[in-house]
Amino acid sequence: MxxxxxxxxxxxxxxxxxxxxxxxxxxxxxxxxxxxxxxxxxxxxxxxxxxxxxxxxxxxxxxxxxxxxxxxxxxxxxxxxxxxxxxxxxxxxxxxxxxxxxxxxxxxxxxxxxxxxxxxxxxxxxxxxxxxxxxxxxxxxxxxxxxxxxxxxxxxxxxxxxxxxxxxxxVPGLPLDGGRVLKAAVWKLTGHVETGVVAAGWGGRVTAVAVLFYPVAQSAFFGVQTTVVDYVLSIVIAMFLWSGATQAIMSARIRSRLTRVVARDLARRTLAVPDDLPLAEALRRAQEAQAGSIITVTSGGAPVGVVDEAAVRAMPADRRPWVATSVVTRTLEAGLRLPVAITGSELVEAIRTTPASEYLLMDADGSIYGVLATADVERAIRAG
Ligand SMILES: [Zn+2]
Incomplete structure (x- = not known):
């Protein structure tokens, strides 16, 4: 809206x-x-x-x-x-x-x-x-x-x-109210909200062009004397309509790409290590296991933190044998645990609510499925 x-x-x-x-x-x-x-x-x-x-x-x-x-x-x-x-x-x-x-x-x-x-x-x-x-x-x-x-x-x-x-x-073009009425109608007919937005967005673009040529048409067809004010006003309104319509079309495209983003497909294999393990050793084990992420767990195996990739990169290599893995982990608060079945706009909403670079993906039975990197989600959205 x-x-x-x-x-x-x-x-x-x-x-x-x-x-x-x-x-x-x-x-x-x-x-x-x-x-x-x-x-x-x-x-x-x-x-x-x-x-x-x-x-x-x-x-x-x-x-x-x-x-x-x-x-x-x-x-x-x-x-x-x-x-x-x-x-x-x-x-x-x-x-x-x-x-x-x-x-x-x-x-x-x-x-x-x-x-x-x-x-x-x-x-x-x-x-x-x-x-x-x-x-x-x-x-x-x-x-x-x-x-x-x-x-x-x-x-x-x-x-x-x-x-x-x-x-x-x-007038049936976004961002006008009539555009939203058109969007609702196309949505109802096709069952796809994005189709409705794109149709109404194009309605808005056509309206913008019509507004731009209105002063010219006014003087050509009705012989009305147009002034500079008419032209300036028509340009301002046309730009307002065009940008609103374009924004709506773009967001509909992003949304339709979003629906195809699935957390399960993007999950990285994860390695669980005790959080006092030296970072260098944790990285070595992760490489050996071909894991794209590391989580820290308690002695009982319960996950406590997820390693922040950016923090690891920022840690000089010669210090890595001497620091505990917990130094570069983010504690798993509630918003950092996501169900592996999460997809699309729900997933983006979860990331927006608790912004982080990594999330722990949990299976329905409470076991760890893997780690989801925000960078992977962004890449998937851009790639469509
Ligand atoms: Zn209104």
């Missing part, structure tokens, strides 16, 4: 709040952050709206800019409702929602993890545009009963903007 930052626990994540954002409060337990770029947008809107304000209510002086600021706040309030609807839907399916961030192109909701079914993906995505359309329709209703004046200008803007946000977000 959009820019989720999985795995960080709460206090750490608060410390890691993206630079240039500040917290304005929380909705249903999720932090609401505002990017400082928002002030730029508010300023821009205030300047762009000022001539219309002057027309409707002349003689306001500098106060005429306040109308634009009020509109910008109301507009982003509506964007916040859109994002909050994603957050509420995600929570209903049991996902943790880290934060909602408002930035100059709209908002983003950071949800931990991925939808587990097309139905979840569909509902979490579709509620956003639906919320915007409902808010837009409500503003349109209000527009009919609002008397002429500055309030009407704001209501008119809110109706137009929300209906536009709702419709544009339904």
């Amino acid at each position: 959009s820019s989720s930052d999985p795995g960080d626990d709460r206090p750490e994540r608060r410390a890691q709040r993206p630079p240039g954002t500040f917290r304005i409060g929380s909705i249903a337990g999720s932090d609401v952050l505002v990017s400082s770029s928002w002030f730029l947008v508010a300023g821009l809107i205030a300047v762009l709206m000022a001539p219309r304000v002057d027309q409707i209510e002349p003689g306001l002086g500098a106060w005429k800019y306040l109308v634009g600021v009020v509109f910008a706040v109301a507009l982003y309030g509506a964007v916040l409702l859109h994002e909050a609807s994603h957050a509420v839907a995600a929570r209903r399916y049991g996902f943790q929602v880290h934060s909602i961030t408002l930035h100059f192109l709209g908002g983003v909701t950071a949800i931990e993890g991925e939808a587990r079914s097309p139905r979840q993906e569909f509902w979490i995505a579709v509620v956003g545009p639906v919320t915007s359309l409902v808010v837009g329709a409500a503003a349109l209703g209000l527009w009919f009963v609002t008397p002429e004046g500055l309030l009407l200008l704001v209501v008119e803007g809110l109706a137009g903007a929300n209906i536009l946000i709702g419709l544009l977000n339904l």
Whole structure:
């Protein structure tokens, strides 16, 4: 899901709040952050709206800019409702929602993890545009009963903007909500989530190209005078869409490679030694036994540590006969023991939760199967 930052626990994540954002409060337990770029947008809107304000209510002086600021706040309030609807839907399916961030192109909701079914993906995505359309329709209703004046200008803007946000977000290309609706549909039809992501990612790339040529098409077919602002805006939006779509496609490719990574296939044969054995002797025995890894065990045979390959390399050869193997081992905490049957994204999740260079692979009956090196997993993922 959009820019989720999985795995960080709460206090750490608060410390890691993206630079240039500040917290304005929380909705249903999720932090609401505002990017400082928002002030730029508010300023821009205030300047762009000022001539219309002057027309409707002349003689306001500098106060005429306040109308634009009020509109910008109301507009982003509506964007916040859109994002909050994603957050509420995600929570209903049991996902943790880290934060909602408002930035100059709209908002983003950071949800931990991925939808587990097309139905979840569909509902979490579709509620956003639906919320915007409902808010837009409500503003349109209000527009009919609002008397002429500055309030009407704001209501008119809110109706137009929300209906536009709702419709544009339904365009079937990632990273837009409509892209996730398309992803859900293709996922449902083919049974493969990656196929859904790739289809919706390409939808996003096509949309990006269309946005790039929009100003040209606008002047060619509708005779509308385009300005530099139109071109700059279309380039910024096209880049935003293209990079989001490309990221989605790449991550889908990595994920489909991941599903083929099997811990059992990558296991290194391991040699068990007492942890006070001199390192040089342990290395000699491992070479003799053609073992790709060494673990240390108690006198009763229970594993206590796994030798860290990098620590061995860092140990000068002339010191190796004099140090115990335990000096270069990492103690086997819970996260360093993995079932040998672990595969794919589950395996990567385990490595991410307890980062290490080596893991002990345990058979279902509790016996030692071998050692899994993180470097081997990375190599397997890269090789596909
Ligand atoms: Zn949305």
